[in-house]
Amino acid sequence: MIFAELKSLKPAIQSVIKLCSVRQPAGPVEVQLLLNNLSTIALYIESTDTAAYFDENEEDSARPNSDYALIEEQCQRRFPEWGFYNQCAEITSNVATTNVLVGDAIDDISDIVLE
Numbered sequence: 001m002i003f004a005e006l007k008s009l010k011p012a013i014q015s016v017i018k019l020c021s022v023r024q025p026a027g028p029v030e031v032q033l034l035l036n037n038l039s040t041i042a043l044y045i046e047s048t049d050t051a052a053y054f055d056e057n058e059e060d061s062a063r064p065n066s067d068y069a070l071i072e073e074q075c076q077r078r079f080p081e082w083g084f085y086n087q088c089a090e091i092t093s094n095v096a097t098t099n100v101l102v103g104d105a106i107d108d109i110s111d112i113v114l115e
Contacts, residue, residue: 012040019078020071020113026078038112072110082106 015037019030026034075082082105089099 009041009044012037012044016041017113020075020109022078023074024078025080031079066114068110068114071113072106075106075110075113079106079109082109 016034019026019034019037022030085103085105087101087103089101091098
């Protein structure tokens, strides 16, 4: 899926921020919607030179609070079943000898919302 216009991305970003800001735990439909929107964002970033479109200094009313601790707390409350996960350090090299890393899904989604 290749995106022709930047306007395809903005609703996905707004949806991710909104889905992570709700106070009660997310249900399966909301989790799937979040994952779909994250996939849309990832596909857009991979298929586009996003640096040409974004100004780090631009004010945006959709941008969430920049307090990481607050965002992390909201994400923990919203996705209480998310936590740590295993990840291969290297997938295509060092086969059978690569290290296993530990990732943190709450930290990951908090970083995405913050950025």
